[in-house]
Structures are given as C-alpha cells and as structure tokens.
Amino acid sequence: MMCPVCNGIRLLEADCPRCLEPLLDCGPEQDLAGPYAPYGPAAAVSMLAPEKERQVVPVCMHRLYCTVCSHSSDAGVPLTLG
Numbered sequence: 001m002m003c004p005v006c007n008g009i010r011l012l013e014a015d016c017p018r019c020l021e022p023l024l025d026c027g028p029e030q031d032l033a034g035p036y037a038p039y040g041p042a043a044a045v046s047m048l049a050p051e052k053e054r055q056v057v058p059v060c061m062h063r064l065y066c067t068v069c070s071h072s073s074d075a076g077v078p079l080t081l082g
C-alpha cells in the first residue's frame with residue numbers, strides 16, 4: 001500500500017473552502033494519531049469519497065494549507081496497491 005500523492009503519481013488538488021484558491025499540500029501527517037484516526041495513523045475515513053460511500057480505508061493524511069487566507073485542513077488520500 002502506498003500513497004499516490006507522496007509517490008508523485010498524482011497531485012492532491014483541492015480548493016480552499018473560504019476563498020477557492022488552490023490549497024498547498026504540506027505533506028503527510030502519518031506521525032499524527034489524532035481523533036480522526038481511531039484505527040491508527042494509517043487508517044481513517046476517506047474524505048474524498050462520496051459521503052454515502054465513505055468507509056474506513058487506509059489513507060495517507062495530508063495537511064492542506066491556503067497561502068491566501070491561512071486556512072488549513074486535512075485530506076485523506078486513499079492508499080493504492082503497489
């Protein structure tokens with residue numbers, strides 16, 4: 001299992017919910033085991049999936065930051081086989 005974003009296969013693209021500017025990917029947060037990762041740092045609910053299809057899958061948590069308004073958020077990138 002690997003993160004396609006960390007491995008440069010694809011870019012993590014998301015827009016700031018406040019100002020709609022592209023968010024900057026600040027990298028993975030795999031060392032953080034917070035309340036969003038009840039099954040460990042390598043498993044969390046993917047926020048990229050449609051809500052009804054959300055399930056606990058292995059993800060790489062990335063910190064996203066808006067350089068325009070300083071808004072920060074997290075995004076879980078589903079890991080892929082390989």
Ligand SMILES: [Zn+2]
Pocket residue numbers: 003004005006007027028060061062077
């Ligand atoms: Zn990653």
Ligand SMILES: [Zn+2]
Pocket residue numbers: 016017018019020021066067068069070071
């Ligand atoms: Zn912003």
